[in-house]
Amino acid sequence: MICKDRVVVVTGAGRGLGRAHALEFARQGARVVVNDLGVARDGTGDASDGPAHEVVKEIEQLGGQAVASPHDIATEEGSAALVATAIDTFGRLDVLVNNAGFLRDRMLINLSEDEWDAVMRVHLKGHFLPLKHAGRYWRSESKAGRPVDARVINTSSGAGLLGSVGQGNYSAAKAGIVGLTLVASAELCRYGVTVNAIAPAARTRMTEEVFAQTMAAPAEGEFDAMAPENVSPLVVWLGSAESRGVTGRVFEAEGGKICVMDAFRHGPAVDKGARWDPAELTPVLTDLLARSAAPEPVYGAS
Structure with missing residues (x-):
């Protein structure tokens, strides 16, 4: 019961990774706000609160407490209402897990502006706005003299860290989430809030087609390395008091x-102490690159 009595919001919790996180938090004693719009894999279609309510039902069957949230977290009003749901229902908010997302995969030269904007909206804006409103709540609690021991767990991706062919929009959004995580961790620490990110690999609606083409299904009784439930213990630990600091x-x-x-770090450097002439730079940069680690390959690159 590593998260006993903590109040947790999980976005995109109706299916896949978000559902697994919500259930594991409940098993560990947390009270959970299950947020999901219930739309299709690519974010289209009519919204439905069915998936969120199903997860709430599962949590209640485990003996836990949960409430469904149908709010659109990529809007100012929706994200504010999401945070208010946690506070109004359970009296406070301790953990925000930003997980919601969908895919609009396309090679860059075929990627439409709408496909770019839609992925940026749900992933990047859908992380920023809940984080903003949760952060405001924790700041007000801290300034009122009430102790805050809060957590934010953002969801990036290997695509955001290394790149992924055919996923320029998704990779850019997930890289942006890493930058947002770093800034938020520096800004919110004074209020008793930690902010970390995960880059998970698991079989979900977003990835099932890829895994079906590249990996055989596990045999009966064999460890299923791609099950989304494998990621949740880390998320729950990051949401617990154990991860303080x-x-x-x-x-x-x-x-x-x-x-x-390990993200970008300062590597080998040369300081001339004056402006360089472009003609000087070939041997200088050749040496710097030779002394630095080679980048890891982009996913899907030949």
């Missing part, structure tokens, strides 16, 4: 593997 970090999670990701 861990902030501004990105963790890759796949199967039984957890990896602390």
Whole structure:
């Protein structure tokens, strides 16, 4: 019961990773706000509160407490209402898990402006707005003298860290989430809030076609490395009091593997102390690149 009595919001919690997170938080004693619009894999179609209510029902069958949230977290009003739902229902908010997202995959030269905007909206704006309203709540609690021990877990991706062919919009949004995580961790620490990100690999509606083409299904009784439930223990730990002091970090999670990701760091450098002439730079940059680590390959690159 590592999260006993903590109040947790999980966005995109009707299916896949979000559902797995919500259920694991409930098993660990948390009270959960299950947010989901119930739309299709690509974000289209009519909204439905059915998936969120199904997860609430599952949590209640476990003996836990949960409430459904049908709010659109990529709008100012929806994200404010989401945070208010947690506070009005359970009296406070301790953990925000930003997980909601969908795909509009296309090679860059075929990617439409609408497909770019839609993915940026749900992933990047859909992280920023709930974080903004949760942060405002925690700031007001801190300024009122009430203790805050809060957590934010954002969802990036290997595509955002290394790139992924055919996913320029998704990769850019997920890279933006890493930058947002770093800034939020620095800005909110004074209020008792830690902010971290995960880069999960799991079989969900968003990835099932890829895994079906590249990986055989596990045999009966064999460990299913791509089950979304494998990622949730890390998310729950990051949402618990145990993770106090861990902030501004990105963790890759796949199967039984957890990896602390190293993002951009200052590498080899040369300082001339004056302006360079372009003709001077070939040997200088050749040396710098030779002394730096080679980038890891982009997913899907030949």
